[in-house]
Amino acid sequence: MDRRRVAHERRMAELEAQVREAEAQTDASRPADDTKARKAEETRILEEMAAVEADLRARLGPGEVRPSSPPPATAPSRADAPSAELARYARGTPRQENQDDEWKPLVDPRVVLDAIRRSRNLIIATTLLGVLLAAAYALSLPKMYASTADLLIDPRSLQTIGRDLTPDQLPSDASLAVIESQARLIDSASVLTPVIEQAGLLKDPEFNGTLKSAGVAGFIASIRNVLSVGGEQDATTLETKVLNNLRKSLTISRDPKSFLVSVTVKTREAEKSAHLANMISDVFQKQLGAADAQLAKQATGELSARLAGLKAGVENAENAVQKFKAANDLVDVQGRLIDDDTIANLNNQLSAARAETIRLKARAQSLQGTTADSLFTTGLPEGLNSSVITALRSQYAAATQQADGLATKLGPRHPQLIQAQSQAAGLRRQIEAELARIRNSIQIDLQRSTQQEQDLSARLAQMKVKYAGNNADMVKLRELEREASAQRSVYEAFLLRARETGEQQGIGTANVRVISAARPALDPLGPSRRTLVLAGLVLGLLAGLGLAILRGIYASLTGGGRGEPDDGDDAHPFSPESGESRLAAAKRRARAT
Numbered sequence: 001m002d003r004r005r006v007a008h009e010r011r012m013a014e015l016e017a018q019v020r021e022a023e024a025q026t027d028a029s030r031p032a033d034d035t036k037a038r039k040a041e042e043t044r045i046l047e048e049m050a051a052v053e054a055d056l057r058a059r060l061g062p063g064e065v066r067p068s069s070p071p072p073a074t075a076p077s078r079a080d081a082p083s084a085e086l087a088r089y090a091r092g093t094p095r096q097e098n099q100d101d102e103w104k105p106l107v108d109p110r111v112v113l114d115a116i117r118r119s120r121n122l123i124i125a126t127t128l129l130g131v132l133l134a135a136a137y138a139l140s141l142p143k144m145y146a147s148t149a150d151l152l153i154d155p156r157s158l159q160t161i162g163r164d165l166t167p168d169q170l171p172s173d174a175s176l177a178v179i180e181s182q183a184r185l186i187d188s189a190s191v192l193t194p195v196i197e198q199a200g201l202l203k204d205p206e207f208n209g210t211l212k213s214a215g216v217a218g219f220i221a222s223i224r225n226v227l228s229v230g231g232e233q234d235a236t237t238l239e240t241k242v243l244n245n246l247r248k249s250l251t252i253s254r255d256p257k258s259f260l261v262s263v264t265v266k267t268r269e270a271e272k273s274a275h276l277a278n279m280i281s282d283v284f285q286k287q288l289g290a291a292d293a294q295l296a297k298q299a300t301g302e303l304s305a306r307l308a309g310l311k312a313g314v315e316n317a318e319n320a321v322q323k324f325k326a327a328n329d330l331v332d333v334q335g336r337l338i339d340d341d342t343i344a345n346l347n348n349q350l351s352a353a354r355a356e357t358i359r360l361k362a363r364a365q366s367l368q369g370t371t372a373d374s375l376f377t378t379g380l381p382e383g384l385n386s387s388v389i390t391a392l393r394s395q396y397a398a399a400t401q402q403a404d405g406l407a408t409k410l411g412p413r414h415p416q417l418i419q420a421q422s423q424a425a426g427l428r429r430q431i432e433a434e435l436a437r438i439r440n441s442i443q444i445d446l447q448r449s450t451q452q453e454q455d456l457s458a459r460l461a462q463m464k465v466k467y468a469g470n471n472a473d474m475v476k477l478r479e480l481e482r483e484a485s486a487q488r489s490v491y492e493a494f495l496l497r498a499r500e501t502g503e504q505q506g507i508g509t510a511n512v513r514v515i516s517a518a519r520p521a522l523d524p525l526g527p528s529r530r531t532l533v534l535a536g537l538v539l540g541l542l543a544g545l546g547l548a549i550l551r552g553i554y555a556s557l558t559g560g561g562r563g564e565p566d567d568g569d570d571a572h573p574f575s576p577e578s579g580e581s582r583l584a585a586a587k588r589r590a591r592a593t
Contacts, residue, residue: 115552123544130540
């Protein structure tokens, strides 16, 4: 029923607005003297208003509408403006032929806005409450300062042995695992416990739990201490508590794309935060160095313990080799057996003897058909290299030439000619004798070389037979020598490694360095107190607006939003009398025009 009244009231306001609009159009078009069009428009409006009045009476019933006529009223002038209520409804209500069929939202925005206007006190109260709560929280919140120290953890440990200090290549997955493990070591008890002792955190109220906070946090902490059941803390419990508090104030972060690890400490004092961050970094480096030294010491001890057994094994293996050689008459010189050297030497000598025999045979064959005449006609053979033959051949040629010259001048019995011929014949005999001597010498050398070759072949055959008989012994000897060599290699490797690890005990191989030391922070962490108060103000204001909007939505859904105007609203509730009087007034204004 309330909705019907509101709809009819809106429709009457719309019609009244149309009347006012028609009056204004009439005034504007009066010079044109369009009386018929104006009368037709007025008639249409009056008929529509009569239909609305009839429909209103039919819908409200006879008991709700009194048939009393409206009070007399003078015709308003054309310059009179419509009432504020009708103007408001005329502006906000769209023109529709059937007002009952128009679409209406589930939540009326005007009702919500009206509820927000009526909830001014609630919004102010929630805003003040938000400001007070934010101020109390800001005053109770302690100022915290954070300082960060940056470490570079290189998974490639320093190499004290070799030319390069670090390996050239980096493993892919193993490097990340090493960095994560070392970063995890920073907040371990082995690193933080020395920090607690050096910094005296057992007596620090911020870490041992004796610090009393101010404001709301301090009040809550006091209630917790009163309700907690327990006696005095022992040393172990206190140390554990301090260790846990230090871990809470410590933050370790790592850039996934680099080897940088950040150590951040958050306390109530800027100097303390920087001091603890630097101390944790230093202790972490020392712990890594100590761990490497301990590992090297442990490795040295284990290697040294094995050296005695390895040395005894090497000595036993070498003694077994020597005993086997002595038992089987296998004598060696500088690691090589004499029989092996003998066979090699005999083989070389036999090869040389065979080559010499072949050479001598070739010379003997070349001198076999050589005579003095052949020397004078064909020259010296290739295998004859004798300076005596060469000299005699030259002298014989000169003597023969002289005798031939004298024979042309002197008679056959001339003494000079006979002497020259005798001298040439003597030289010829000397050449023949020298050729015979050379042939005999070559034959003797050939026989000697052949005999030496035969002797060497026989000795080599004997050594081969002997060597073949010692094959089983040689196999056993080689096996013993290999065993001794393996034992010796292992012993030498252990001995060298033991000395290296022994020297590395005093050298830190951990490749960790501080690239940025922690400095005291200038500003505390978190938002400022002014920001917190402003945030509380905004939240309180939003909370009040939210409650007011919910109130307006509830009023719009239950239909009670229009019946509760506040003090500043000039609207009046709808009644049949007011609707009927406004309809009559609209009719009179239409007739007056």
